[in-house]
Amino acid sequence: MTSPPRIGRVERYLHERLERGPVHFTLIDPDKSPGEHAARVARGAVELGSDLILLGGSTGISREVMDEAALAVKRAVQVPVVIFPEGATSLTPKADALLFMSLLNSRNLELVIRTHARAAPAVRKMGLEAIPLGYLVIAPGMRVGEVGQVDAVPRDEVDAAAGYALAAELLGMRFVYLEAGSGAPAPVPAPMVRTVRAILSIPLIVGGGIRSGADARALLDAGAQILVTGTIAEEEGLGEGFRSILAEVRRGRGG
Numbered sequence: 001m002t003s004p005p006r007i008g009r010v011e012r013y014l015h016e017r018l019e020r021g022p023v024h025f026t027l028i029d030p031d032k033s034p035g036e037h038a039a040r041v042a043r044g045a046v047e048l049g050s051d052l053i054l055l056g057g058s059t060g061i062s063r064e065v066m067d068e069a070a071l072a073v074k075r076a077v078q079v080p081v082v083i084f085p086e087g088a089t090s091l092t093p094k095a096d097a098l099l100f101m102s103l104l105n106s107r108n109l110e111l112v113i114r115t116h117a118r119a120a121p122a123v124r125k126m127g128l129e130a131i132p133l134g135y136l137v138i139a140p141g142m143r144v145g146e147v148g149q150v151d152a153v154p155r156d157e158v159d160a161a162a163g164y165a166l167a168a169e170l171l172g173m174r175f176v177y178l179e180a181g182s183g184a185p186a187p188v189p190a191p192m193v194r195t196v197r198a199i200l201s202i203p204l205i206v207g208g209g210i211r212s213g214a215d216a217r218a219l220l221d222a223g224a225q226i227l228v229t230g231t232i233a234e235e236e237g238l239g240e241g242f243r244s245i246l247a248e249v250r251r252g253r254g255g
């Protein structure tokens with residue numbers, strides 16, 4: 001017996017939010033901001049209008065650290081708490097969902113599909129909602145570019161990025177994430193975002209190097225629908241930079 005794909009609760013929530021305008025994800029690394037610290041960052045971010053908390057980011061986050069962070073953040077905020085995985089070891093059923101992401105331009109098949117094949121039965125058993133996503137690293141790529149053994153898409157090769165993004169959609173993935181790399185000196189170029197947006201029907205996520213309201217504005221104007229920030233809150237807290245990014249996101253929603 002077959003049945004149409006099941007869209008989970010978090011994915012439905014995202015589509016409802018996207019109807020109202022741009023969406024923001026706050027990425028928290030539980031190794032750097034464990035438990036109650038993660039909860040404090042999440043609470044402040046959600047008060048400013050962030051729509052979802054992503055947990056992940058560094059290598060080798062243990063299951064215990066993830067469990068603790070997911071529980072603490074869920075107690076602190078109403079928005080979904082979603083795992084941004086760096087491998088199969090940090091999965092926790094305490095989160096609401098998992099970005100089930102293929103690193104499209106990795107040379108390492110482990111990160112394209114093989115780890116997924118091993119982890120899929122455990123994901124199903126945990127009852128974790130899996131959100132299918134194509135993850136594409138754009139130069140400079142930073143650490144994820146290295147660890148992910150990526151052939152990063154050069155910043156001026158907009159058609160190459162569009163090809164990957166459309167292939168992800170045609171393969172049935174339901175989100176595309178353009179990643180410049182955490183801490184990148186500049187975000188994904190706006191012309192690339194514009195070209196990818198024009199060809200894609202599924203929501204476009206952009207992250208890496210977003211440090212100011214002006215960065216956010218340029219990406220939103222180019223058609224990014226979901227912005228992800230991590231480093232800025234880690235380095236500066238929820239100060240002026242973070243606030244100005246969220247102000248642009250709220251402005252895109254009309255207030």
Ligand code: 1GP
Nearest residue numbers: 182183207208209230231
């Ligand atoms: C990293 O895209 C995210 O995977 C966030 O990047 O840390 O540069 O905000 P930053």
